[in-house]
Amino acid sequence: METTSPELLRLEGICHSYGRPGSEVVLAGAGLSLRRGESLALLGPSGCGKSTLLMIAAGLLQPGAGSASLDGQPLLSPDPRIALVQQAYGLFPWKTVHANVLLGLQLRGRRAGPGELEAMLSELGIEGKLDSYPGQLSGGQQQRVALARALLLKPELMLLDEPFGALDSLTRERLQELLLALWRREGFAMLTVTHSLQEAAMLGARILVMDGAPGRIIAEVDNIGAGEAGYRDSDAYIATLAKLRLAIGAAA
Numbered sequence: 001m002e003t004t005s006p007e008l009l010r011l012e013g014i015c016h017s018y019g020r021p022g023s024e025v026v027l028a029g030a031g032l033s034l035r036r037g038e039s040l041a042l043l044g045p046s047g048c049g050k051s052t053l054l055m056i057a058a059g060l061l062q063p064g065a066g067s068a069s070l071d072g073q074p075l076l077s078p079d080p081r082i083a084l085v086q087q088a089y090g091l092f093p094w095k096t097v098h099a100n101v102l103l104g105l106q107l108r109g110r111r112a113g114p115g116e117l118e119a120m121l122s123e124l125g126i127e128g129k130l131d132s133y134p135g136q137l138s139g140g141q142q143q144r145v146a147l148a149r150a151l152l153l154k155p156e157l158m159l160l161d162e163p164f165g166a167l168d169s170l171t172r173e174r175l176q177e178l179l180l181a182l183w184r185r186e187g188f189a190m191l192t193v194t195h196s197l198q199e200a201a202m203l204g205a206r207i208l209v210m211d212g213a214p215g216r217i218i219a220e221v222d223n224i225g226a227g228e229a230g231y232r233d234s235d236a237y238i239a240t241l242a243k244l245r246l247a248i249g250a251a252a
Contacts, residue, residue, distance in 0.1 A: 041206070
């Protein structure tokens with residue numbers, strides 16, 4: 001009888017440079033693993049290679065060296081089991097919310113089930129915005145549209161690149177809580193790239209700390225309790241922030 005490995009994603013020995021041979025190395029021996037249903041945060045300063053590593057995890061970029069695998073198979077191109085939410089939302093300004101949300105399904109030759117779109121938009125609080133254009137929405141509303149598009153794909157792996165970095169702190173906290181509720185319910189694995197200690201501590205049950213020049217993983221912090229209701233106000237959350245500051249300080 002076939003068994004399913006608990007590991008979903010593995011990046012191993014990843015090295016990468018942009019441009020011609022001899023160009024500055026962006027990543028040097030970086031790697032990570034992610035189990036099914038797990039939430040992992042990748043924390044590091046701007047320019048350390050976090051987003052490059054995420055693009056490799058999405059199958060959108062092939063590393064100069066090292067390997068990427070999804071469910072034990074080489075990850076050589078985008079996979080329908082993966083959904084990506086980008087920092088700039090990735091919305092087309094000339095398309096309505098309705099068209100933007102359905103675009104991912106259309107590109108994969110699929111259709112939303114009866115009432116599925118309406119239920120998702122209602123849960124995300126944008127059900128009244130179907131005929132609006134991205135330029136008519138707030139940043140928080142645009143991010144909800146991007147999340148709706150990704151969630152309708154029913155992914156096994158959700159990749160998020162600085163998903164709430166451009167939002168005010170109140171909107172950011174509300175969307176973090178919403179994302180965690182959806183993660184708990186839907187059971188997808190989640191890899192979040194961020195430069196915010198607070199966001200990493202909220203979204204990652206495990207947190208990998210990166211440093212740059214070239215990019216590499218310098219520490220791993222277990223974050224027991226992340227994703228649970230009220231975690232932001234707990235002593236464990238404060239303790240995790242202290243561990244992250246210590247890890248970043250050790251690399252300075």
